[in-house]
Amino acid sequence: MxxxxxxxxxxxxxxxxxxxxxxxxxxxxxxxxxxxxxxxxxxxxxxxDGRDGIVELMRERICEAIDSATLDAGPWDAAVSAWAHSYRAAFAAHPRVIPLLMTSPVRAPKVLEQYERAVGLLLTAGFAVADVMPLITGLENLVLGSALDLAAPETMWELREETPTPQLARALAAVGAGRADAAFDAALEGLIGHGRTLLARTTP
The missing domain is CATH 1.10.10 (Arc Repressor Mutant, subunit A)
Known part of the structure; x- marks a missing residue:
């Protein structure tokens, strides 16, 4: 046979x-x-290579869905924004794997290569080398947290009559649907704005 x-x-x-x-x-x-x-x-x-090896294989599989070509998408801020959106979409497809990945060191070669490109993008843009990893780590925390948020109920605040919260009710009504997307865009804009401030300090 x-x-x-x-x-x-x-x-x-x-x-x-x-x-x-x-x-x-x-x-x-x-x-x-x-x-x-x-x-x-x-x-x-x-x-x-054991359980840890399987975790890395899952990380690599998910990261294959991230469009690394976004890191070539024009100026550094536009590239970082596009990469972050693609990164978030990839992990939003498997939100329950995020806690496993956040407690395991990154070893997968293809994933490390993508981070290498991100570091190169920021260094080429003129960032001080000491500022690069805090920015990338902050971006990663933002992206993964937002991917988890996408899996959460649209409204995470359960209002009750016995606890009057009129201001909170007003704010929740104003944001409507798409709260997670609006929160992600606001936080990403803040992170990129911080990056612009750091870059301005290093630019003669």
Whole structure:
């Protein structure tokens, strides 16, 4: 009997299954992946570097959806804005994986390459090297927090008659639908504005 044309197990299938589990339950385990794929747990470990390796594979898979070409989109501020929107959209598709990724060091080569381009963009624009990582880390915190916000209820404030909050009610009514998008745009504008201030300090 010849070998099956499609491998029963590979890194791509393991990654897809891990993401499915996290999307469903917010967590995964290697035995769960094995059961869903109909293989032995040891067979999964043969293809990946343990649980941490699977987390990195999920990070890499999600980051493949980020349009890195946005980093070439004109001036640094326009490029950062476009990258942030693409970054947010990619992670908004899998919000429950974010807590796993935020507590694990970034090791995936393709992801590191994208950060390398982002750092290069800011340095080329004239930013002081000491200002670059705080800006990128701030952007990452903003993007990932906003991706989680997109998965939350449209209104996170439950108003009750026994606790009168007329000003809060007025503000909530004014923003209407799209609160998460408006909040993201406001915060991103603030971050980019801070970047412009930093850049002005370094420009002769």
């Amino acid at each position: 010849g070998r099956p044309r499609t491998p029963l197990l590979d890194r791509a299938r393991i990654t897809t299954t891990a993401l499915e589990l996290v999307d469903e339950q917010g967590e995964f385990s290697v035995p769960q992946i094995a059961r869903r794929l109909g293989v032995q747990t040891g067979s999964v470990y043969h293809h990946v």
